[in-house]
Amino acid sequence: MDHLDEIYDAIIDGDTPTTVKWVEAALEAGLSASEILEDGMIMAMDEVGRLFEEGSIFVPEMLVAARAMKAGLVLLRPYLVKSGIKPVGTVVLGTVAGDMHDIGKNLVGMMLEGAGYEIIDLGIDVAPEKFIEAIEEGNNIIGMSALLTTTMANMDKTIKAITEAGLRDRVKIVVGGAPVTAAFAQQIGADGYAADASQAVTLVKSLL
């Protein structure tokens, strides 16, 4: 019994204590953090999205599922982020303006930390000015996340604002999030697109 089904069900039910219990059990049983993440937790969030889309669940259910997922991620964090690595660079991350989804961004942050990067997390609903401030402070790589087709446009707006501020050549810009594609990234003039957190690490490494 690998406990992945229990984790999957507990997240869909939005049951935080049960999620925590089974994630702990899976780790004790020797499952890797990435297995638990990919085959249990992310699959559950995809199902939550599907149930929402078909109208079987609503925002409150999606919110409690996200809370359960986040509690599980707290337990996986030490496995994804190895401590004691000397920072090899700093990455500024944020979910773009108008968008409250942060689980994917947080995961990207954890994986980058695991690869030795220091993270400056600007949080959710980040206005273009905040990204600009971070570049003015000397940071040379930013990552933007968007989960809504409506807020993807704010990636474009942010890049335009950075260009208008005369800072575009000082920074590498990486974008990602479920509705974002490589073609969209190219269209808005980003330096790269990553489909998931581990691709984000490879991409950042290649850009720096």
Ligand code: B1M
């Ligand atoms: Co929202 N939501 N949501 N939601 N939500 C989606 C995104 C949706 C697809 C659900 C659906 O209908 N199937 C849909 C968007 C439809 C669309 O735009 N096409 C949707 C909607 C409609 C909404 C609201 C508008 C609902 C409403 O109010 N009527 C509302 C919007 C609020 C707002 O942002 N203004 C809303 C709200 C919420 C909650 C707050 C309840 C909650 C978020 C809680 C939180 O994040 N703290 C929530 C959730 C949980 C979801 C789903 C179910 C799960 C998202 C998630 O965490 N996935 C989602 C459905 C889905 O994605 N299947 C859905 C797990 C996470 C690990 O994956 O974020 O994709 P993801 O990140 C991946 C990659 O995308 C990538 O790497 C990550 C790891 O592999 N990645 C990057 C992400 N960022 C990256 C950045 C990079 C590189 C890679 O470089 C910088």
